[in-house]
Amino acid sequence: MxxxxxxxxxxxxxxxxxxxxxxxxxxxxxxxxxxxxxxxxxxxxxxxxxxxxxxxxxxxxxxxxxxxxxxxxxxxxxxxxxxxxxxxxxxxxxxxxxxxxxxxxxxxxxxxxxxxxxxxxxxxxxxGIPLLTAWHAVHAYTDVWNRTVLVTGGAGNVGLHAIQLARRAGARVLATASSAAKAGLARAAGAHDVFAYDDPAVLAARVKDASGGKGADLLVDVDAAFYAPLYPQLLAEGGSAVVYGSRAPDIRLDYRGMMRVAGSVSHFLVYKLGGVALAQALQGVDTLLDSGGHHxxxxxxxxxxxxxxxxxxxxxxxxxxxxxxxxxxx
Incomplete structure (x- = not known):
């Protein structure tokens, strides 16, 4: 062969x-x-x-x-x-x-x-890996119905799946993208608003504005090396950041800022999902595929x-x- x-x-x-x-x-x-x-x-x-x-x-x-x-x-x-x-x-x-x-x-x-x-x-x-990653990130940590979800890298393969899943689950979906063309892809997938991320202060202000002053209840993050320092500005009170990627091995987390918003951070590697977590992700993806309409x-x-x-x-x-x-x- x-x-x-x-x-x-x-x-x-x-x-x-x-x-x-x-x-x-x-x-x-x-x-x-x-x-x-x-x-x-x-x-x-x-x-x-x-x-x-x-x-x-x-x-x-x-x-x-x-x-x-x-x-x-x-x-x-x-x-x-x-x-x-x-x-x-x-x-x-x-x-x-x-x-x-x-x-x-x-x-x-x-x-x-x-x-x-x-x-x-x-x-x-x-x-496989993209949709299982997106399903676990969106559904395994919190109920996103009527809440705000921020998807970083919204035009990536995981990001496009995560936007659709969060939208299906009744969330207000925000995303980041690095270009106008990629922003268009994220919007086509269902994101309500898409933001550039080159200016962190502007990004944080726009996320707060788009979420009624609260911030994101769930942040699905492809690059913790970039976004982790911003979590206290991006997350709502009690919000969660779920990390599945990082461009660098080390990240900086603002501990006091996270304490002020009572935020949490979780990491996972989709290859290592097992037991109930994997079974739920597989069942969720199979149900999604059976129902049709996912792009x-x-x-x-x-x-x-x-x-x-x-x-x-x-x-x-x-x-x-x-x-x-x-x-x-x-």
Missing amino acids: KAVVYRNMGEAQAVLELVELPTPAPGPGEVRVRVAYSGVNPSDTKARGGVSLAAMPYPYVVPHSDGSGVVDAIGPGADRSLRGRRVWFFNAQWLRQHGSAADYVCLPEQLVRPLPDHVGLLDAAGI FAPATVFAGSEAALAHVFVEQARPGKALLSFLPEG
Whole structure:
């Protein structure tokens, strides 16, 4: 089978290559998916670039945790009703050598979810990490009905999902964006107001003004290194900041400011969700997909041989979802 691999960590153009690997067979409790599209996330580029890992965990890695395709083989003890089903999957390369950037991937059946008929494989490859992250951030910490939610990075893949989820849940939704074009994407997703964030004082004033002087009851944050110092100015009394990303490893938190607003900060890594938290997120996403009406960011599709371009697309924070296509030619 064709697969994208890297044998050393480094820049995408230097280390990613398309190679031939043996087609895997599913083990006990596993299913094999004939991959249609492999989703590229920032965590994939950080692992490949050596940002989030100190050393190569395997002699080579097939990257990417998200994707979509059709189950074509069932391992011993796995659910045989999954054979032939269109599916989305997640965490393919989390603590594993072989991710979704290949013609085939074998996965524990718990990581594979059947798709409703009305959800295409293109959109399905963007479900996994972004939508699970957004669902957990919006729903796991507080009830947002009739409250104000601020989504930072509102035009990102997680941000666009979070805006829609919060709007569906009855929140007044605010967002930040770095350009007029990205602000338009956030508004199209359902944000009531979208703000630039280059001037922190202006941002804080606009958030307070848009929330009737209160601030955000929930802040869904993609970059704690930038926004954490502003939490006391952005949060309402008793508000919560939920952090799922940061451009830098260290953040500064204004302790006295947070005490004055009785604010809280929570962090999570979607790859490590388990137990009740994961079950609730999966049920929530499945219910959302079944109900229809949820919109996905436009996809930019690259061939497997263009994996480096897809990684650069993500590293440059360009709007939309980067996917590798592994559909059979012709």
